[in-house]
Amino acid sequence: MHPRLRAILAEPRAPLAPARVWRDWALIAVFAPAIVLEGVFRPDLPWRAGCVVVALALLPTLLWRRTQPLAMVAVAYGVTAVGPFVLPGDPCHMYSTGFLLLLTYALFRWGGGREAVAGSAFVAAKVAFAGVAGAIGGGEVIAGFAVMFGVATLGVAVRFRASARLRELDRAKLLERERLARDLHDTVAHHVSAMAIRAQAGIAASATQPDAAVEALRVIEAEASRALAEMRAMVRVLRRDQPADLAPSPRSPTSSGSPAGSAPGPPSPSTSAATCGTCRRRSAPRSTGWPRSRSPTPAATPATPPASRSGSPPTTPPYTCGSATTASPAPPARPARPASA
Numbered sequence: 001m002h003p004r005l006r007a008i009l010a011e012p013r014a015p016l017a018p019a020r021v022w023r024d025w026a027l028i029a030v031f032a033p034a035i036v037l038e039g040v041f042r043p044d045l046p047w048r049a050g051c052v053v054v055a056l057a058l059l060p061t062l063l064w065r066r067t068q069p070l071a072m073v074a075v076a077y078g079v080t081a082v083g084p085f086v087l088p089g090d091p092c093h094m095y096s097t098g099f100l101l102l103l104t105y106a107l108f109r110w111g112g113g114r115e116a117v118a119g120s121a122f123v124a125a126k127v128a129f130a131g132v133a134g135a136i137g138g139g140e141v142i143a144g145f146a147v148m149f150g151v152a153t154l155g156v157a158v159r160f161r162a163s164a165r166l167r168e169l170d171r172a173k174l175l176e177r178e179r180l181a182r183d184l185h186d187t188v189a190h191h192v193s194a195m196a197i198r199a200q201a202g203i204a205a206s207a208t209q210p211d212a213a214v215e216a217l218r219v220i221e222a223e224a225s226r227a228l229a230e231m232r233a234m235v236r237v238l239r240r241d242q243p244a245d246l247a248p249s250p251r252s253p254t255s256s257g258s259p260a261g262s263a264p265g266p267p268s269p270s271t272s273a274a275t276c277g278t279c280r281r282r283s284a285p286r287s288t289g290w291p292r293s294r295s296p297t298p299a300a301t302p303a304t305p306p307a308s309r310s311g312s313p314p315t316t317p318p319y320t321c322g323s324a325t326t327a328s329p330a331p332p333a334r335p336a337r338p339a340s341a
Helices: 003-009 022-041 048-064 069-086 095-110 113-132 138-205 210-238 269-286 306-310
Strands: 319-321 324-326
Touching (some): 003 113, 022 095, 048 069, 048 095, 069 095, 069 113, 095 113, 095 138, 113 138, 138 210
Antiparallel strands (some): 319 324
8 A cells, every 4th residue: 555545544533623513503594494495496496395305415514414424425425326327207406405515625634544534435425426327528527526626625725724733732832831831840949949048058057956846847838738738739730631639639548547448446556666666766876865965074084874873774764656655765775985195
């Protein structure tokens, strides 16, 4: 198969095809009286009632010409193609059946590649059958093919123009999202830098001014809240067409103390042990019993905990873990080095 033909067959349908708009009903309101008036006042029309009924029956195909272009073309052109072979005498040549050209336009404007190729066969068969049946002459057959080709070309041109416009809009959206992403990066970097500076200032002032550390934590919390709010706002803007997922993440059975769907009960021994272990690890740096403030101790006599001088291992104040109170042993005392002479 030729690559160009393969590309034509692989062409998808045009996006954003409207189902029915007010123009469709306006067309029906215009063509329906025109068909009736032509059937009443045209004297050279054979099978007057039959031609009017067939034309009115095919008129609703305009309502589905965008959503089902191939089916509507097959129905309309198929009926008009076999008409000269079914009805005796001269076929129906009604000027008001020009709405069939709108079906051809919609086929190439909204249909896919395979639909356009298949629909072209129905259109060509209609014109060819009219020439074979003697309803039209050779010049009219050529003119009919020329008109159909012009309508198809117009549909393809409008289709490509709309596709190019959509690509330009997508490109503009991507550029705008890139700019917003850069602004988000700069904003978050500013807030994170402010949090880092305030944290360093709080650490430096915590020894002499405890209130300064609390104030630094408040500033850090405010900066983090503002950064998070701006990030959420930017993410909502950067999302293409999908709303943010507000549903909570499903919790696994191992994420809580009890299986999913069961009522919470008392913690198991393993859970209590793990929790107490965590409490012990977190409280160990604060329960060593070593003084944090500097004391004027001579360099030759290192400071030792009071319990190590008396010979008993030092202990720390008890801490509460759950409902049990436990005293954690302090690390072994370091041996005193002899004073240098």
